[in-house]
Structure formats: C-alpha cells, structure tokens
Amino acid sequence: VNNFYKQGLVQKSDVLNADVQLNTVESALSKATSNIENASEGLNLLAGNPQDKQSLYSTDSLTQEIYGFENAALSETRSDIMAMKTALNASKMMVKSSNMALLPKINAFGSYQFNDSKAFGFNKNSYMAGISLSWNIFSGNQNMSKIKSANYTTDKINKELNQFVDKSRLELNKTLRDLNDLQIEIKKHDTSVAQATEALRILNNRFKEGLVSTTDLLTAQAQLSQQRIALAQAIMSYNITKYYTELLTSNY
Template sequence: MKPCVLLALVTIFAVVPAIGATPWTLASAVAEAQATSPDAAIARERVNAARAMLAQASATNWPQLSLKAGYVQTDNPMHAFGTILGQGAFNSGIDFNHPGRVDNFNATVTLGYNLYTGGRASARKEAAQNIAEAAELEQAVALEQLAAEVACAYFHIRQTREGVGALEAAVAAMEASHRLAELRFDAGQLIRSELLNLKVQLAQIRERLLEARHQAEFADRYFFFLLGGEETDSVVLDQADASATAFAAPETPSIVNRAELQGMRRRVAAAEKNLAAVRRARRPTVNAFAGYQHDQGWRRNGDGRSWVAGIQAEVSLFDGPLTPGRINQAQAEVEQARAGLRRLELSLGLELEQARLAHQLALEQLAVTASLIEQADEAARISRERFEKGVLLTAELIGVETRLTEARMRRAVALANERIAVVEFRRASGLPVIPK
C-alpha cells in the first residue's frame, strides 16, 4: 500500500498546538517511528529470525557433544548379562539363564563431527546467508516505507493547519460582510433575501470549519499511531523545521539502488543454493565419532569404563520418487523466484515513472496556485469594497469569497503535495526519505 493512501480521507484542516508540548521536526518524527513503531519492531524480528536460521545452517561446522545418563534395574537375562559385562563384574558362577536382578547407572559422553556432506551443508549455509541478507534489506525497505508514511502524515498536518487558517479567514470575512449587510438592511438599502443568503453562507462555512477540526483530530491520532504511541494531545510541529525542506527530488532517478530489488536478488540466490543442496542428496555423508561410557552397579559392586571411536560413511542408493520430487520442487521455486524478480523490476520501474510524473504535476500545480491565490485575494478585496458601497449583490460577494477560500485551500494542498511527491520520488529512486 502506498504511504499516503490511509490519509487520503483526511481533508485540509488543522488544530491548535498544545501549549508546552515538544515540537516535532520531520527528522525527529521519522527517528522516533523507526525506533518505537511496531512495524519497525516486526522488521527487526524478521532479521533476527533469519540470522537464527543462518546460525542453524552453520551448525555443521561445529562438533556435536552430548552427555547421557540414567539408572535402571532388570532381571532380563540378555540385558542383565550385558550390564554385568559392562560393569566388569562377570565371574564363572553366574547362571546365564537366571542372573538375578541387576542394577546399573550409566553415563555416556559422545562427540561427533561431520567430515563430508557432499556439499549440501555449504550450499544450505550459503542459502541461509542470502536469506539473512535479504531480510536485512527488507528491514531497510520497511524502515524507509515507515519514514515515507511519517513524512506524508507530517505534511498533511502542516496542510491542515494552513487549510484551517483559510477557513477561519473566510469565516471572519463573511462575518464582517454579514454585519455590514445587517446595517444596510436596517437602513433599507438591502432586501431580506440578500441578508439571508449571507447568513446561509456563513453557517455553511462554520459547518465546514467544525467538520475540519474533527477530521484534523484524526490526522493527529494517525501521526501518533505511526510513531507507535497513544498520545491524545495535539501534534505540535516545529515551525522552523529545516529538515522538512532539506531534501530534493533525485537528479538521476533509477531503480538500481532499490533495496527491494537487491533483496529479491538475494532470494533468487538462496533458491538456487537450495536447489544445489537438493541435487547433492545422493552424495555420501561421512562422520567421525568418539564416545566414553561409565557403568556402575551396586548390587554386584560392578564398576566398568569403556570407549569407542570411528568413522562412519552413509550414502542413499534408492529412495523412490523422494529425491527427484524434491529436485523438481526446488527447481520450480528457483523459476518462481526469477519470475518474481522480473515482475518486481517492472513494477519498480512503473512506480518510479509514476512518482516522476506525480512530482512534475505537483510542481505545476504549485506554480498555478501561486498566481491563483494572488488573483483571488485582489478580487475579494475589490468585491468587499463594492459591497460596502452597495454596488454588488450578496450572491456575487459569496461567489468571490468562496473562490478565495478554495484558492487558499488549493494552495495548502499544492504545498503539501509537492513535498509528499518529493518523498515518494526519493523512495521510488532508492534514496533515503531523510538525507543522512
């Protein structure tokens, strides 16, 4: 989902900052979100899980040491006779068929080491290494995605503040015109329907302002949601925030540096290594082992010690369709990963072009709204003077005031959209949202 989708329903409105609250800059908000947001925590844990898998795959390089101990009693002739021999307590007077009850405490230490696996272990380790690197790259993607969402929320809040200012200015201007209209009505210079038109328009603007403040509260809650907090105060933004304007659109946009692309390439490499490991399944496995055993019995006062050491080789000669099936599955996973990589390349290229066009549009809209608001301001000033002199109808005044309000709102939208478009353009080019 694109970073600004969830904020599309938040209109252009603002709230008054809470007194005494710490002002947020864009850089501090991004840093806070990347440190405390649940999304950032999930990305970190995915990396930890991938590293744990790598550690497991590397276990074949280490010797395996185990200790086993236990105590038993038996009168089974076979078990009893073996136990007596292990304890070194055999004598010619023992009846093999009825040796009696024998007890034994056994402690065994075993050491094993893998000498050769036909290359399967090294292939699996390399696959796990690629998966761990992919997870780290995906963590970077998640953090930049989060940074883009925070930036989007940040500029939407700035946009809402300017939008509320425009609505409040419209209310103030309409209230002044309404007071003047009442004076003219009392003097018999204005008919009642004209006065009622102004009252209706003033009520509508006040309704928009009321709705705006409620929606702005949601914008604040969403900002704190991204930061992983549950604050109920209004968001206070640093009005002199240099980090909000310190970044610019990329000069040479390209998807080469996209972490998603590099991560997917690691996934393809991991699938290829896994295929190599499966294809080596019929190669022999060679293990070295050594063990030391202590047997102690109290019923016959036996005490014996022994050791064993050797090398063991094993090779699978036939397992039916098991190995061929695993090879076909691994081959299909490789082809799937390669197709996914190609699809991602096309998708990222399209996303980059979309971001470039969106930024170009935002710049053009910014230029248009600059002249639009200048013209609307001048038209409103002239219309108010004409209305005061009684040479302008209320319907015309309402139209002019409405156009001025819309121009101010569009200007606020254009300013925020230009910054958001730069954020998306940088992310689409594989650049950090906030320059390091």
C-alpha cells in the same frame, strides 16, 4: 451587512446570503477541528501512546518541498529488493545441495597408537588409515524430485524478483510524472489565487461604495476560498508524492 440593511442599502436576501456563508464557514471550521482530533488520536495509536492522553498535534503551515527528480533512479539495493535477492540466493543453495545428494559420499579416517611395556617408551607403534565410500543408489528418484522442486522454486523466485523490480521501476516513472503534473497544477492554482484575491479586493471596494451586491461579494469570497483549498490540496499531494518518490529511490 446588517448595518447596511438597517440603512436600507442592501436587501433582506443579501443579509440571508451572508448568514448562510457564515454558517458554512463555521461548519467547515468545526469539521476541520474534529479531523485534527481524529488524526491526533490515530497518531497516538501508531506511536503507542495511551489513548486517554489528550494531546493534539498542532497544524503547521503547508509549504511545498521541492524535489529534484531529474536524476532519480530505482535503487536495487533497497531493503525489500535485497530481501528477495537473498531468498533467491538461498534457493540456489538448496538446488546445489540437492545436486550434491546424487554424488557418493567419501569419508577418510585414521588412528595411531603408541604401545610399549614401559610407560612413555614409544618403541612399538601402530597406525590404521582407511577410506569409506557410501552411495545410496535406491533414492535416486527421490533426489531427482527434490532437484526439480528446488529448480522450480528458484525459477519462481527469480521471476517474482524481476517482476517486482520492473513494477517498482514503472511505479517510479509514474510517480515522477505525477510530480511534474502536480508542479504544473500548483503554478496554475497560484495564479488563480492571485487573480481571485485581486477580484475580491476590487469587489470589496465597490461594495463599500454600494456599486455591487452582497451576493457578488460573497461569491468572490467563496471563489477565493475554493482556489486556496485547491492550492493547499495540490501542495499536500505534491509533498506526499515526493516522500513516496524518496521511498522508491531509497537505499534502505
């Protein structure tokens, strides 16, 4: 642009617009570099690495990871659901234990003795056997209160389990719809990027011939950058949603 300005082909305003665009790109690049450093330090903290270790995670190419979600279904053997089922079974055992406390307790006992004047004669023997029955009838109200409390806890856990499963199923359905919407959005952004690229190519050729202004060219470049960023954000959102869908349908 400066060369065109020296040749009198563009105006001073075109040079200033080009400088503004350059400063904007440099500022965005600096911010992106800082974000990479912040993310690297956060990952080091999660991994338990020392914070004084200067290690940056390199950025990779952002590609869409296609997920076949046609037959996706909520797995009730997922670890968090199984944990709630285990708690429900334990609560049911507490109810059974409380009910057993109402019944009388029966204990059987027995003994056998060997008696003889001579060692190891075994000619005079005796035995004793019996059964003991115990029943605490004075703690009936206390036991009934325990049974009611255990039943209430069991019902509460059962309702929480059913609600959690229903909520997880709704969340899965929402996530699948989000994946479908993001797939459509990615296709639209792909088309927009292709169109913006072609428009920039045409304007760039016309700019070299002096048929369009620098402002038009910068506008086309900015539009292409915006479409590329929108496409990258859509792909990133798709991949994150895809991983979350795998978590919801996982058996672990």
